[in-house]
Amino acid sequence: MPIVLVTGMSGTGKSTALELLARRGYRTVDTDYGDWIDRTGEPRWREDRIDALIAGHEKSKEPLFLAGTVVNQAVFYPRFDEVVLLSAPIGTLLDRVATRTTNPFGTTAEDRERIIANTREVEPLLRESATAEIDTRLPPDLVADRLAALAGPPGRPA
Numbered sequence: 001m002p003i004v005l006v007t008g009m010s011g012t013g014k015s016t017a018l019e020l021l022a023r024r025g026y027r028t029v030d031t032d033y034g035d036w037i038d039r040t041g042e043p044r045w046r047e048d049r050i051d052a053l054i055a056g057h058e059k060s061k062e063p064l065f066l067a068g069t070v071v072n073q074a075v076f077y078p079r080f081d082e083v084v085l086l087s088a089p090i091g092t093l094l095d096r097v098a099t100r101t102t103n104p105f106g107t108t109a110e111d112r113e114r115i116i117a118n119t120r121e122v123e124p125l126l127r128e129s130a131t132a133e134i135d136t137r138l139p140p141d142l143v144a145d146r147l148a149a150l151a152g153p154p155g156r157p158a
Helices: 014-023 047-058 073-079 090-099 109-121 123-129 140-151
Strands: 003-008 027-030 064-067 082-087 132-135
Touching: 003 014, 003 047, 003 073, 003 123, 003 140, 014 027, 014 064, 014 140, 047 064, 047 073, 082 123, 082 140, 090 109, 109 123, 132 140
Parallel strands: 003 064, 003 082, 027 064, 082 132
Antiparallel strands: none
16 A cells, blocks of 8 residues: 655656556555645645645555645655655756646746746755655656656555
């Protein structure tokens, strides 16, 4: 019942990786969508909701992939089997956020400056606490393969 946190800067491909894993039969939760994050001030997980998600999942025998990058995610590190940092060069991130259609973050000059600053300041902190790192300049299917290898097959084991 591995629980894998997929984290990284905007544009690294967290949502894409989770979408591919979901197609393969894995349970995934992208905390950028839904009511998982309190966005008043610095984005942070609503700890009661994340705690309930993990507690409910701990009873299952299937892997869970959870994606997000928030200020309080380290609170939950002891409950994750893996913390995987997805990374790519700043230029790649900026190109991706400029052309994506699923999330408006990154389309303004202010957003882009924030991505640059976070990549320089926050990403090294994420790297220190990660159990694995995947360079997402790889094709998305290979990124999903590497994540899947950390969790084992989808569904309940026999």
